[in-house]
Amino acid sequence: MELAPGLHRIGTDIVAIHLVVTDEGMTLIDTGLPGHYGDLKKELATLGRPLSDIKGIVLTHGDSDHTGFAERLRAELGIPVYVGAGDAARAMGEKPPSPPKDPRRLGPMLGFFAYAISKGGVRMPAVKEVVPVDDGEVLALPGAPVIIGMPGHSPGSVAIHVPAVRAVFVGDELTTRSVLTGETGPQPAPFTDDQAASSASLERLAGLDVDFVVPGHGPVWTQGAPALVAAYREAEKRR
Known part of the structure; x- marks a missing residue:
């Protein structure tokens, strides 16, 4: 789905990956779950572009629902996989800490896990080589x-600011x-390693001049970064 010229979203609001498309090639932001590989191929067919036009994969962090098919593209086509230094080991298969006891509602939680299973989330191949x-x-x-360090959700979480498409991927x-409660609007993400650090990192977005703030889970935010941070702070007060 085209969000704007040069910016494409693949997947759903449950799990999404994104393509930055230019005449010189494409950059893939995250690789979701293994089954999103087929969705990527369909999007590229619509664009009339081959897989080889992808010049690099940039991961926002190393969790397995973001590394999905990265190793497949790296191994088969030699496409480099970039990840925040603090998450290199996680992207290469290191087990993350036990998740916190986040609020949950049965329906949304089951929907998330059912979607993950439908997209091959039972077997999640690690990336064998990262940059x-x-x-x-x-x-x-x-x-x-442009890489923006955003430690908190994981030690090496980053935001990826792409001024060419006026977007930041968070x-x-x-x-x-x-994905656990179904609650909408900007808010702390579940499965976060260090929520205090994540909250502090969010201030790094406040001054960005972007049209799109793009999370890995949930709808794209189009009301500007300052409004997003303000809405997030209100959600924090309700927790």
């Missing part, structure tokens, strides 16, 4: 993505629809 990145790096990839540093 670690750090805060402030501008990657030599289509769209010139992974699970926040969500706009909780």
Whole structure:
């Protein structure tokens, strides 16, 4: 689905991945679940572009519902996989800490796990080789993505700012629809390692001039970064 010229969303509000499309090639932001590979191929067929036009994969963090088919593209096509340095081990298969006891509602939670299973979430291949990145790096990839360090959800979580499409991709540093409760609007994401650090990291988004704040789970936010941060703070007060 085209969100704007050069910006495409693949998947659903439950789990989504994104493509930055330029004449010189494409950058893939996250790789969701293994079954999203087929969805990516369908999107590329619509665009008339081959898989080889993807010049790099940039992961917002190393959790398995974001690394999905990254290893397949790396192994088969040699596409490099970039991830925040603090999450390199996690993307390569290191087990994350036990998740916190987040609020849950049975219906949304079962819907999330059913969707994950339908997209191959039972077997999640780790990435065998990654390129670690750090805060402030501008990657030599289509769209010139800028890395913003956002530790909290995981140690190496990053936001990926792509001025060329006026978007910032925030992974699970926040969500706009909780996969565990179904609650909508900007809010802390479940399964977060360090919520206090995640909340502090969010301030790094406040000054960005973007049209789209793009989470890995939930609808895209289109009301600007300052309004998003304000809505998130209100959600924190209700927790």
